[in-house]
Amino acid sequence: MIPSDKADAATDTLQGGPRRRRGRTGVGRGVPLPLLIPALLGLAFLVVPLIALLVRTPWHSLPEQLTSPDVWQALQLSLICATAATAVSLVLGVPLAWLLARVEFPGRGLVRALVTLPLVLPPVVGGVALLMALGRNGIVGQWLDSWFGITLPFTTAGVVVAEAFVAMPFLVISVEGTLRAADPRYEEAATTLGASRFTAFRRVTLPLIAPGIAAGAVLAWARALGEFGATITFAGNFPGRTQTMPLAVYLALQSDPEAAIALSLVLLAVSIAVLAGLRDRWMTAG
Amino acid sequence: MTKIDETTRADTAVEGLDAHLVVDRGTFRLDVTLAVAPGEVVALLGPNGAGKTSALRALAGLVPLSDGHLRLDGAELDRTPPESRPVGVVFQDYLLFPHLTALDNVAFGPRCHGATKAEARAQAAAWLDRMGLAEHSGAKPRKLSGGQAQRVALARALATNPRLLLLDEPLAALDARTRLEVRAQLRRHLADFEAVAVLVTHDPLDAMVLADRLVVVEHGQVVQEGTPADIARHPRTDYIAQLVGLNLYRGRAEGHTVRLDTGPAITTSEDLTGPVFVAFPPSAVTLFRDRPTGASARNLWQCEVAGLETHGDQIRADLTGELPLAADLTTVAAAELDLHPGARVWATVKATQTHAYAV
Numbered sequence: 001m002i003p004s005d006k007a008d009a010a011t012d013t014l015q016g017g018p019r020r021r022r023g024r025t026g027v028g029r030g031v032p033l034p035l036l037i038p039a040l041l042g043l044a045f046l047v048v049p050l051i052a053l054l055v056r057t058p059w060h061s062l063p064e065q066l067t068s069p070d071v072w073q074a075l076q077l078s079l080i081c082a083t084a085a086t087a088v089s090l091v092l093g094v095p096l097a098w099l100l101a102r103v104e105f106p107g108r109g110l111v112r113a114l115v116t117l118p119l120v121l122p123p124v125v126g127g128v129a130l131l132m133a134l135g136r137n138g139i140v141g142q143w144l145d146s147w148f149g150i151t152l153p154f155t156t157a158g159v160v161v162a163e164a165f166v167a168m169p170f171l172v173i174s175v176e177g178t179l180r181a182a183d184p185r186y187e188e189a190a191t192t193l194g195a196s197r198f199t200a201f202r203r204v205t206l207p208l209i210a211p212g213i214a215a216g217a218v219l220a221w222a223r224a225l226g227e228f229g230a231t232i233t234f235a236g237n238f239p240g241r242t243q244t245m246p247l248a249v250y251l252a253l254q255s256d257p258e259a260a261i262a263l264s265l266v267l268l269a270v271s272i273a274v275l276a277g278l279r280d281r282w283m284t285a286g
Numbered sequence: 287m288t289k290i291d292e293t294t295r296a297d298t299a300v301e302g303l304d305a306h307l308v309v310d311r312g313t314f315r316l317d318v319t320l321a322v323a324p325g326e327v328v329a330l331l332g333p334n335g336a337g338k339t340s341a342l343r344a345l346a347g348l349v350p351l352s353d354g355h356l357r358l359d360g361a362e363l364d365r366t367p368p369e370s371r372p373v374g375v376v377f378q379d380y381l382l383f384p385h386l387t388a389l390d391n392v393a394f395g396p397r398c399h400g401a402t403k404a405e406a407r408a409q410a411a412a413w414l415d416r417m418g419l420a421e422h423s424g425a426k427p428r429k430l431s432g433g434q435a436q437r438v439a440l441a442r443a444l445a446t447n448p449r450l451l452l453l454d455e456p457l458a459a460l461d462a463r464t465r466l467e468v469r470a471q472l473r474r475h476l477a478d479f480e481a482v483a484v485l486v487t488h489d490p491l492d493a494m495v496l497a498d499r500l501v502v503v504e505h506g507q508v509v510q511e512g513t514p515a516d517i518a519r520h521p522r523t524d525y526i527a528q529l530v531g532l533n534l535y536r537g538r539a540e541g542h543t544v545r546l547d548t549g550p551a552i553t554t555s556e557d558l559t560g561p562v563f564v565a566f567p568p569s570a571v572t573l574f575r576d577r578p579t580g581a582s583a584r585n586l587w588q589c590e591v592a593g594l595e596t597h598g599d600q601i602r603a604d605l606t607g608e609l610p611l612a613a614d615l616t617t618v619a620a621a622e623l624d625l626h627p628g629a630r631v632w633a634t635v636k637a638t639q640t641h642a643y644a645v
């Protein structure tokens with residue numbers, strides 16, 4: 001049995017009782033203060049810095065800031081490198097996701113853990129690890145250098161490598177999840193029609209999981225665009241060659257804070273655009 | 287539809303399907319032998335979980351054989367991957383590719399077999415036309431009705447010119463009305479199909495309408511096979527007897543009397559000796575409230591009503607007692623007898639309406 005006053009309150013809430021009463025039910029009684037106060041503080045903590053960024057933006061000089069050659073160069077380099085890193089992630093990450101989702105092999109759990117590791121690894125450590133592997137004296141890099149004359153550290157290609165290293169796990173995890181949710185019997189149907197496993201993947205599975213791949217690619221691209229630690233460690237900070245937007249922001253903050261704010265605003269706008277683009281996928285729960 | 291008798295099948299042993307399918311899956315073991323001639327339609331009939339679908343998947347190459355063999359038109363297929371087998375499959379829920387139109391779904395197979403895009407589409411269009419679906423060729427699967435999707439799935443499977451056509455519960459996804467119509471169409475298409483067709487179903491009506499021969503599978507084993515008429519008249523397991531609506535008993539015959547393993551005896555018109563089955567339809571049973579005085583004491587049993595259900599315009603009474611049996615009677619008769627669960631009645635069956643046959 002429900003006590004009668006509680007039942008009344010429930011009825012009021014359901015049927016839309018007086019506004020005053022509903023307000024008391026919703027805040028005063030519904031949410032205990034020990035939870036409400038930290039929750040509101042947490043919200044403020046997340047939102048106030050973004051508001052501060054908007055408040056301190058030099059709106060009058062913004063067009064000038066954004067069109068200055070330095071900023072333009074960093075922006076261009078960022079877009080190119082993030083897009084290239086996303087392309088690398090797609091080419092290598094989608095097959096990797098398929099392997100993890102569809103093929104049973106010993107140590108699959110371990111492989112999945114290794115793929116996920118860069119998600120939680122401090123990016124600087126990733127940068128150092130990349131130097132050990134692909135640096136001029138790295139275990140792979142020395143051969144790249146002596147056989148092909150390819151040097152990756154401190155080049156634009158190095159930026160792409162660093163960004164892909166950090167961003168690819170996002171894509172793999174996203175695509176693998178979509179693959180697991182997709183019905184593998186469509187692939188079986190395709191093989192009974194004469195399709196090889198690769199043809200079945202290309203002509204049936206790939207179109208079916210395209211939305212998941214797109215979401216993973218956007219996520220990876222956003223992550224690559226904001227990459228700082230691995231990039232500065234592995235590729236350095238040379239304007240026009242390896243200085244991407246986050247690096248430019250960090251550097252500008254010491255000499256030209258207004259430029260730093262303008263650059264930050266651009267990155268914020270991109271983040272909001274990404275979130276809006278993915279809202280159907282991740283924000284429908286709300 | 288051509289009927290193949292035992293002798294011609296033996297003569298053309300190289301043609302058609304010759305399979306011994308053994309699939310081990312943990313505690314479950316499927317062990318089924320199948321021989322099907324070209325032009326013949328065989329239905330694997332059995333309850334859910336009997337292993338029918340495993341058998342179908344083994345034929346298609348989607349699960350490997352643990353043992354046995356698989357030959358189609360004389361060629362060994364045991365180790366052939368599914369994409370290289372001349373096999374077409376109509377899946378239970380069709381599995382039409384949702385991102386492709388009906389036409390491209392059907393063209394998928396020919397395309398994989400090396401046809402150019404234009405050739406594949408022309409073949410697909412011809413198949414859809416044959417299925418009466420020409421005007422739906424541009425539709426995506428979600429726009430198709432259940433019956434249309436079923437025909438697209440059939441066209442897709444046939445478009446690769448398979449030597450073995452497999453159908454998994456081809457009518458299960460349809461509602462009752464569509465089912466009647468699609469069953470008749472499917473029967474025509476199967477009759478036109480010149481190679482081996484194997485279908486899997488748990489519905490005896492589908493099996494009997496569509497197939498020339500039934501193979502009944504229970505617990506991974508073949509328990510009986512034969513023509514639909516033969517199986518309907520001579521069921522050998524309780525499952526089949528229930529499917530075809532017969533009372534079935536097993537016993538030992540001495541002349542016209544069959545002593546059942548469970549005790550009571552049944553008088554039959556056949557004169558047999560040794561282990562036999564006795565079957566009679568529920569409509570052959572007559573019920574009395576009191577012990578009938580005039581009737582002979584033969585085939586008379588006292589029973590208790592365990593349950594009643596309507597069965598068309600009849601009432602089916604489920605009786606327990608020394609001889610458990612099902613009896614059909616009219617609603618009026620049921621009312622006059624005042625039948626209700628727990629009521630005690632006398633049941634009789636005329637010897638001429640029973641049917642005994644050797645095990």
